[in-house]
Amino acid sequence: MSRVPDIPGALIPQRSEHERWLKQTVARLCQLEHERFPGSQPVSFGMQDLQKLDTQDYWVCEKSDGVRVLLFIYTDLETNEQMVFLIDRHNTYRKLDGFYFPHYDDPRRPLRSTIVDGELVIDVDPRTRQETLRYLAFDCLVVDNQNVMARPLDKRYGRLQMWFYEPYAKMLRDHPQVAMNHPFHIKVKQVKLSYHVDDVFNIDLPALQHGNDGLIYTCAETPYIPGTDNNILKWKPPSENSIDFKLVLRFPPASNRSPDPDFFAKPISELHVYCGDERGSPRYEFYDVMQVEDDEWENLKRSGEQLDERIVEVHWDPAKEHWRMMRFRDDKPAGNYKTVVENIIKSIADGVEKEQLLARSASIRNAWKARHSEQQQRPGPPPPPAAKPPQPQSNHSSHALNGHAPRRPNGPETEPRYGPLAQSPWSKVTGPEMIAGMYR
Secondary structure (H helix, E strand, O other): OOOOOOOOOEEEEOHHHHHHHHHHHHHHOOOOOOOOOOOEEEEEEEEHHHHHHHHEEEEEEEEOOOOOEEEEEOOOOOOOOOOEEEEEOOOOOEEEEEOOOEEOOOOOOOOOOOOOEEEEEEEEOOOOOEEEEEEEEEEEEEEEEEEEEOOOOOHHHHHHHHHHHHHHHHHHOOOHHHHOOOOOOEEEOOOHHHHHHHHHHHHHHHOOOOOOEEEEEEEEEOOOOOOOEEEEEEEOOOHHHHEEEEEEEEEEHHHHHHHHEEEOOEEEEEEEEEEEOOOOOOEEEEEEEOOOOOHHHHHHHHHOOOOOOEEEEEEEOHHHHHEEEEEEOOOOOOOOOOHHHHHHHHHHHOOOOHHHHHHHHHHHHHHHHHHHHHHHHOOOOOOOOOOHHHHOOOOHHHHHOOOOOOOOOOOOOOOOOOOOOOOOOOOOOOOOOEEEEEEE
């Protein structure tokens, strides 16, 4: 497993007036009625989801093994002062210093308030082993004070590229010394059409300099949905599907005569499932037991870290039929909710192997092409009814007697001044597929 990066920035004190104002501002920009973490969450990929790839347009990319954070840029419209924050899944805020994001129209002006979705990863140079903290942006909720959550993914991705990233990248090319003050590098994650998943496996994954945690399929036709989004699918090989539980250690008694626990003995490692909040506190229930070998327990003890009551990521070992520890997930505020756990269990039992994804690519491509061909051939709206030819007027009409064109009743006399409209060069038939980074 790759190392999970620490989130940079100065922590905004929780429950402070500053944090309350930030949460209210984010909720207003996202047009939400709550102040919870506004990011979307995927669901596990199962066999039934192959049908979704056949019937809808999906994009696919590698799922980075890092820390999910939102990049929040706030710009005061009166002073043009720009502040930058990171929002983690705990819905805590950290202020970043050193960043400046220019406006796409005029780099002398700051980009207005923007919320970008992405992940922090640690890239390791394979030759020098030098580590680079990098933010991989893959979606956006608000760009330049405009909420784009209701737009489909292709439009949001175009705004992310053209309005957010390209002006910033140009600034760094023109003034490379500016990057010295930045706490991390920024890059937009590359995506592919769902039927090109073989390119992700064969080209993208081997070139990665950070850890990988599977694939992400995102529907290109649907809006951005805060919370669990059934149109975002997280794929892993069934044997690598993992679940986040809370680890609770149960130590045996020191002796038959003493009820005190023996903290030198290896405890039973219970896994507790998250069942929601009760009176503002998370509630957990016992779910199962995690297997910890003797040498693993000795290594955990030597680490000197607190082990009890932490969120732990585990996977199912089908050969030995028990849960095994992968790593602690201190970046997550709680374990997976019990219904999410049930869905992951189903995906483990009904999972899709890599070979099945690759074998399905031809079917997904044919269905995609057929959908888009049908859309192009679909007739447009009917043309407006043609104007009726003028009716002959009565001999009593002074215009007809004088040889003038008949006049429409209750309307002014007009003569045509322009010819028929020309075909637009940007029509769906003749125009380019992408304009200014956005698909039409």
